[in-house]
Each structure stands twice: as C-alpha cells, then as structure tokens.
Amino acid sequence: MSQAEETTLSQIAYSCYFARSREGEQFVPEHVLSYQISGTLYLNDGIREYVCKEGSFRFTKRNRLVKFNKQPPENGEFKSISIYLDQHTLRNFSLEFGYDAAAHQNGNAVLELRSDRLLTSYIDSLMPYQEFQPPTNQQLMLLKLKEAVLVLLQTNPEMKHILFDFSEPGKIDLEGFMQQNFHFNVQLKRFAYLTGRSLATFKRDFEKIFHISPSRWLLQRRLEAAHYLIKEKGKAPSEVYLETGFEDLSHFSFAFKKAYGVAPSRVA
Missing domain, CATH: 2.60.120.810 (Jelly Rolls)
Known part of the structure; x- marks a missing residue:
C-alpha cells in the first residue's frame, strides 16, 4: 500500500x-x-x-x-x-x-x-x-x-x-451544543442535522442566540480557544490548530494574525 x-x-x-x-x-x-x-x-x-x-x-x-x-x-x-x-x-x-x-x-x-x-x-x-x-x-x-x-x-x-434505534436527532439546545462542539471541523449542515434542524432553521436560530452568523462565530470561538491554549497552556500552534477545529496550519496562522495582530508562534 x-x-x-x-x-x-x-x-x-x-x-x-x-x-x-x-x-x-x-x-x-x-x-x-x-x-x-x-x-x-x-x-x-x-x-x-x-x-x-x-x-x-x-x-x-x-x-x-x-x-x-x-x-x-x-x-x-x-x-x-x-x-x-x-x-x-x-x-x-x-x-x-x-x-x-x-x-x-x-x-x-x-x-x-x-x-x-x-x-x-x-x-x-x-x-x-x-x-x-x-x-x-x-x-x-x-x-x-x-x-x-x-x-x-x-x-x-x-x-x-x-x-435498532432508527430515530433521527431531535431539536436540542443549540447554544449548549455549539459551545461543546465548536472545535469539530465539520460543515454547518452537520451541526444543523445534529441539533435537529434544517440548515436554514439552524442559521436563523443561531443568529437569534449569538447575534452573529455561524461561520463568523465559529472562527472567533476557535481563535479564542487557540489563543488561550497557546498563551496560558504553552501549546505549540502545530498542536493547537487541529485541536480547535482548523483545517490546516496556514489558514489558522493567517486568521490568528489577522485577529490578534501577531503570528501564533510569537504569542508571549
């Protein structure tokens, strides 16, 4: 192979x-x-x-x-x-x-x-x-x-x-679910399905709760978690990007620098 x-x-x-x-x-x-x-x-x-x-x-x-x-x-x-x-x-x-x-x-x-x-x-x-x-x-x-x-x-x-449990996910607490699972790098349609909603209903409910789009919130929440792990826990960016839901290191580094004005490798 x-x-x-x-x-x-x-x-x-x-x-x-x-x-x-x-x-x-x-x-x-x-x-x-x-x-x-x-x-x-x-x-x-x-x-x-x-x-x-x-x-x-x-x-x-x-x-x-x-x-x-x-x-x-x-x-x-x-x-x-x-x-x-x-x-x-x-x-x-x-x-x-x-x-x-x-x-x-x-x-x-x-x-x-x-x-x-x-x-x-x-x-x-x-x-x-x-x-x-x-x-x-x-x-x-x-x-x-x-x-x-x-x-x-x-x-x-x-x-x-x-x-033999053939039930589909029912409508659950969206805020609690997202706070617990934001670090999983899956498409919005997966989050919608797992919270018992259509994608359109998920986006509508999400913005009512968080007052921001799901994509923007996910980016911000993942960056916050990454910053904490690097600054407070001493973890390396190469460890953190997958742990917090980013697809690749280069995208993570670009988004991090844009948000915090410094590369993740230079966080003091």
Whole structure:
C-alpha cells in the first residue's frame, strides 16, 4: 500500500497507514464495528478520549462527532478493519429477525467491546476479502454484514437498543451544543442535522442566540480557544490548530494574525 491507503469492499474497509501519525475529524453517519490489527487509534468525542490498542474491538455509534489520531507502531504499519452497519441493512435485519426499533439511546460515542472468540473468528473470516475488488461477490458481502449483527447480538445482547434505534436527532439546545462542539471541523449542515434542524432553521436560530452568523462565530470561538491554549497552556500552534477545529496550519496562522495582530508562534 501507499503511505496512507484505505481499501473498501461494500461496507467493509481496511485501513493501512505508514507515517508517524495521522489526525483528522470525522462525522460518523453510520454505526461502525472495528478491530485494531496493529498500531494505536486515539478517539475523542469532545467529552472523553478512547485508546484503541492492538487486538481491541470498538463500536462507534452513528450521528456522532469524533476526532481521531492514528499512531503506527515503531517501524510498523497502522492497520484496522471496519464494518459499516448502515440503516438500510439494520432495518432489513430487524424485519427478518423480529427486532422492534428501540427507544433513543444516548451515552458514550464509542463502546470498547470485550474481546471474544466469536468476534475474533468473525474478523479472521474477513481477512481474505481485502484482496477482492467491488463488485465481486456482493451477496457474500451482504451475508458478512448480517453475520456481524448476529455476532454483536450474541456477544453483547444489550446492543439491540443501539442497533435498532432508527430515530433521527431531535431539536436540542443549540447554544449548549455549539459551545461543546465548536472545535469539530465539520460543515454547518452537520451541526444543523445534529441539533435537529434544517440548515436554514439552524442559521436563523443561531443568529437569534449569538447575534452573529455561524461561520463568523465559529472562527472567533476557535481563535479564542487557540489563543488561550497557546498563551496560558504553552501549546505549540502545530498542536493547537487541529485541536480547535482548523483545517490546516496556514489558514489558522493567517486568521490568528489577522485577529490578534501577531503570528501564533510569537504569542508571549
């Protein structure tokens, strides 16, 4: 594989990464079952950090905001495999096996699953498919997705309340949500969706609360947080820009200097 590469067959993805580290933002639109083959994955949902080491299983819930940091082992490769359980697949499963849609469940964005022989055997059965190319044997892939749900229910029966919760985000407190999640670098439509609003309603409600457009507020709030981390916590700009929701270091440095009259590297 190249320095950073992900291969996908249907909803099963193999990630392989060679460089020192890789960070990024992620909106999680569907449930994901993952296994860490090698290296370490650090996940942060804005409330807590999750450390996923070699040999660990995790389940990431849909409609969540999560930051990630992939760390390959020394002189090795970061490798993981992820199974995306989309709503269509889960609805069909619920009809076939008689599972009713559960009430909405909150809780942690990431569940750390206990290692189990069934889970391990399932992951082992997927390894040969990383050599396939779509649309080879699509029906077999669909069977493997169904098997993933069956294995999850066998090893973690309580997960039926998560897997078969088909509700969409309801209208929530916009101000509280934005103050908690401004540092996630996602599009406004994602913030709108997660607060239970259309994009137009989100913008209208936002300006009623903050008396400023969402884009301008996000820039100001991220810059304030970055300035605090650099000045008061002694962090480097190269650490801070991703942590506070900026896409790249050059854009962050330009915006910071424009706002404070000094480059972030020169803050006393």
